[in-house]
Amino acid sequence: MADIGGHAIYKIEDTNMIYIPNDSVRVTHPDEARYLRIFQNVDLSSNFYFSYSYDLSHSLQYNLTVLRMPLEILKTETTHTRQESFDIFEDEGLSAQGGSGVFGICSKPYEKYVWNGKLLEAVKNTVHRDWLLYIIHGFCGQSKLLIYGRPIYVTLIARRSSKFAGTRFLKRGANCEGDVANEVETEQILYDASVMSFSAGSYSSYVQVRGSVPLYWSQDISTMMPKPPITLDQADPFAHVAALHFDQMLQRFGSPIIILNLVKEREKRKHERILSEELVAAVTYLNQFLPPEHAIIYIPWDMAKYTKSKLCNVLDRLNVIAESVVKKTGFFVNRPDSYCSILRPDEKWNELGGCVVSTGRLQTGVLRTNCVDCLDRTNTAQFMVGKCALAYQLYSLGLIDKPNLQFDTDAVRLFEELYEDHGDTLSLQYGGSQLVHRVKTYRKIAPWTQHSKDIMQTLSRYYSNAFSDADRQDSINLFLGVFKPTEGKPHLWELPTDFYLHHKNTLGLSQTRRSYTYWWTTDVLKHLPLPFDEVTCAENRRKLTVKKFHKYEEEIDIHNEFFRPYELSSFDETFCLAMTNSTRDFMPKNMGIDPSPFTVRKPDETGKSVLANKSNREETVLQRKTAASAPPPPSEEAVSSSSEDDSGTDKEDEGAVSQRSTPVKVTDTGDNTKITENVVQSTKDVYGVNLSDVPSEDDLKIYTRFVQLGQSQHKPDKSSQQFCSKLHLDRVINLIPISSFSQDNIYEVQPPRADRKSIEIFHAHIQAGKGNMQPLGKEDFLMYREYIRNRYL
Numbered sequence: 001m002a003d004i005g006g007h008a009i010y011k012i013e014d015t016n017m018i019y020i021p022n023d024s025v026r027v028t029h030p031d032e033a034r035y036l037r038i039f040q041n042v043d044l045s046s047n048f049y050f051s052y053s054y055d056l057s058h059s060l061q062y063n064l065t066v067l068r069m070p071l072e073i074l075k076t077e078t079t080h081t082r083q084e085s086f087d088i089f090e091d092e093g094l095s096a097q098g099g100s101g102v103f104g105i106c107s108k109p110y111e112k113y114v115w116n117g118k119l120l121e122a123v124k125n126t127v128h129r130d131w132l133l134y135i136i137h138g139f140c141g142q143s144k145l146l147i148y149g150r151p152i153y154v155t156l157i158a159r160r161s162s163k164f165a166g167t168r169f170l171k172r173g174a175n176c177e178g179d180v181a182n183e184v185e186t187e188q189i190l191y192d193a194s195v196m197s198f199s200a201g202s203y204s205s206y207v208q209v210r211g212s213v214p215l216y217w218s219q220d221i222s223t224m225m226p227k228p229p230i231t232l233d234q235a236d237p238f239a240h241v242a243a244l245h246f247d248q249m250l251q252r253f254g255s256p257i258i259i260l261n262l263v264k265e266r267e268k269r270k271h272e273r274i275l276s277e278e279l280v281a282a283v284t285y286l287n288q289f290l291p292p293e294h295a296i297i298y299i300p301w302d303m304a305k306y307t308k309s310k311l312c313n314v315l316d317r318l319n320v321i322a323e324s325v326v327k328k329t330g331f332f333v334n335r336p337d338s339y340c341s342i343l344r345p346d347e348k349w350n351e352l353g354g355c356v357v358s359t360g361r362l363q364t365g366v367l368r369t370n371c372v373d374c375l376d377r378t379n380t381a382q383f384m385v386g387k388c389a390l391a392y393q394l395y396s397l398g399l400i401d402k403p404n405l406q407f408d409t410d411a412v413r414l415f416e417e418l419y420e421d422h423g424d425t426l427s428l429q430y431g432g433s434q435l436v437h438r439v440k441t442y443r444k445i446a447p448w449t450q451h452s453k454d455i456m457q458t459l460s461r462y463y464s465n466a467f468s469d470a471d472r473q474d475s476i477n478l479f480l481g482v483f484k485p486t487e488g489k490p491h492l493w494e495l496p497t498d499f500y501l502h503h504k505n506t507l508g509l510s511q512t513r514r515s516y517t518y519w520w521t522t523d524v525l526k527h528l529p530l531p532f533d534e535v536t537c538a539e540n541r542r543k544l545t546v547k548k549f550h551k552y553e554e555e556i557d558i559h560n561e562f563f564r565p566y567e568l569s570s571f572d573e574t575f576c577l578a579m580t581n582s583t584r585d586f587m588p589k590n591m592g593i594d595p596s597p598f599t600v601r602k603p604d605e606t607g608k609s610v611l612a613n614k615s616n617r618e619e620t621v622l623q624r625k626t627a628a629s630a631p632p633p634p635s636e637e638a639v640s641s642s643s644e645d646d647s648g649t650d651k652e653d654e655g656a657v658s659q660r661s662t663p664v665k666v667t668d669t670g671d672n673t674k675i676t677e678n679v680v681q682s683t684k685d686v687y688g689v690n691l692s693d694v695p696s697e698d699d700l701k702i703y704t705r706f707v708q709l710g711q712s713q714h715k716p717d718k719s720s721q722q723f724c725s726k727l728h729l730d731r732v733i734n735l736i737p738i739s740s741f742s743q744d745n746i747y748e749v750q751p752p753r754a755d756r757k758s759i760e761i762f763h764a765h766i767q768a769g770k771g772n773m774q775p776l777g778k779e780d781f782l783m784y785r786e787y788i789r790n791r792y793l
Helices: 032-040 060-067 071-075 240-253 273-287 303-308 314-329 376-396 410-431 439-443 449-479 558-563 607-612 617-629 683-687 697-714 718-726 756-769 778-792
Strands: 002-004 007-011 048-050 101-107 136-147 150-160 184-192 203-210 217-219 230-232 257-261 297-300 355-357 360-362 366-370 544-550 734-737 747-750
Touching: 002 136, 002 150, 007 558, 032 449, 060 101, 060 203, 136 410, 150 410, 184 376, 203 240, 203 376, 217 273, 230 273, 240 257, 240 273, 240 366, 257 273, 257 314, 273 297, 303 314, 303 376, 314 366, 314 376, 314 439, 366 376, 376 410, 376 439, 410 439
Parallel strands: 203 366, 257 297, 257 366
Antiparallel strands: 002 007, 007 048, 048 136, 101 544, 136 150, 150 184, 184 203, 217 230, 355 360, 734 747
16 A cells, blocks of 8 residues: 555455364354454454554654664663574574674554554463554555656555544544544655665655544434534533643644634534634643643634635635644654755745754644544645645755645645545545545535535435444444453443443542643653653653564565565556556646646646546637636635634735636737637647747857767777776776767767676576576575575564
8 A cells, every 4th residue: 555665554455254263162152143243344454554564553753763762772671582583494504693683673552543452462462473463544545746757655644543433423522531533643754765765765754633622522313413412511620631632642742732623613503612612711721731832722713614705715724824833843854954955045944843853853743633523624624734744845855946835736636636535534434424525625626516426425424324323333342342242241232322431430430630730741741842752761662672683584674575576576566656646647648748746737737637538628728718818707816815714813914816726828819819620739838848939049059069079979089098998897887988078078888798607697597498497506405495484484
């Protein structure tokens, strides 16, 4: 599904349950078959991911920060057992000694995002740790952004929390431990795929979170209403649940924690506004005890109200919010600022937040976005924040000259498609249907057929919530170990509610009571704005272990893992060639078009639309000219994002241009131009240059110099030839200058000479292809044993 620095990420395609007989249990329990069916209702082949060598439960920033930790600190704290260093070829002189061993640091997975943690608890202390394969649930997608042939991989990973997990109306708010419903951590990773090494390559990431409002609230679906009323189940004057939730975020992400609340604030009947009022009260209470520089930032914005307004552009307003958020949190990059940022200073770059270290930049803090369902509105808001962060990531790697990306470019189209797949997948998992409102809906450029699709998705979501969510919730509770069948207690299908399973404080009183004022974990504030989980301290070192590898093991051999030289390669099946490509899938197919993925395209010039409309190309050109000659509609012409936000936020710039439509440049050919059926394209469209223009003086000088170089290519420089003949070496490619110019020279290339042994190897290869095999020697047998040991043992 993806490749990060040579580490492959896989998706589970199929699973098999193997029955292990036990002599102590001779009679099968009568309810076992029913529990087995419920357990298998969790489809592991649907959006479950794993990796043999990369920790998917942690962010890229955490993984690369751990790699920089001095290894000597951990070597003394780790012991290696015979089981880890066992080698069946030790007696034959092929042991993994003599400097061939490689030490690596591995960390304990973050339990919140591991979905098979409870299943592995029974065998975790019995089997070797290589048998423990942790899986995550959510989304993983990767696309290739080609910048003039330079491959840049854009990866989107969404980790769904296994705590308080469930379906839409059955899991709302938070539980007593601060875990919220529909909590998903989304990470976008950008790196230059031409260098796959973590130490030598350029990697960048940005993390944001979505999750239900951290309060005790629910919705009663027994009334069979499309929008059941929101009720607050418990009074929480000291924001105990919100304190636990934000304490977890401070430990994992640092400060500042930014809340973007998208629920409605002005309603005829109080519905969503109940959550806003309670959340404001909770954040205000918690901020009293935090230092002002680390206070929780609360941004309320009624997105639904802005969508209905004809004078306001939703995405313009979200873009302003995204800029302010990314400037506060910063992003992660594993290399220092490029020299191009010094040559081309940018005001936005100088205002960027985060933590600047010697090895690059660290993201400190995170954006937490929520609406009621955390699906449609939240996904669009996260896309806009991710688009803004993507511009900064590209700028930090020296790929664009300004940290700004515009709509209708190949890069943004590719990123938008990734986010739409991401939103559809998460919406299916939690709500039972795909997204109803997409980015194009809020840009108001969605086709009219989209309305019928939205109605179908709404009906599908309602049907799923009413009839199938209860069974899915039972399966999730059983799979995650929330419910454990016990003899003499009610079965899972006999429980009237699972409230007591997810709220452990209802079954017994806790012996320890958290402070109402010092609501954070000890030592968290000392290291802010850095996240406590990434700080080098004794507590975090206990989560790390040192593991010894053989240097030929596939788990650390990036070359064999990626290229797989022992398998027959097919270009059609190679992942790096089959993934979504900006040049193949998004760039226009006409000649003379600027190949840059950051060039704004016309709406009908995308690669996909051109492929779909090859037969109607003449009609497309005719419609484009007709549309260009007509005056634009007033709703598109007078759009401004300078209206005042009812929630009390600041006004935007009055000169902001709407991103709802892209201006089309049209050459004025006169009023009496007749449009015929055979439209002749201009030389500008075909060749990218207007041939009628006279070349400039600089171009003529360059061309004259090129002609002189060609004329002088048969006048070799004798002094250069004599110098090269003295330094002639065997088996080295010799470059002989044949031009009179010293700086810009033309060279002849002589191929290297092949020695006798190389020729013999080549002839043996030819004979082997004909079936004439040579007998194997002792070295061949030893090499084959080494291959078998590393490949299969």
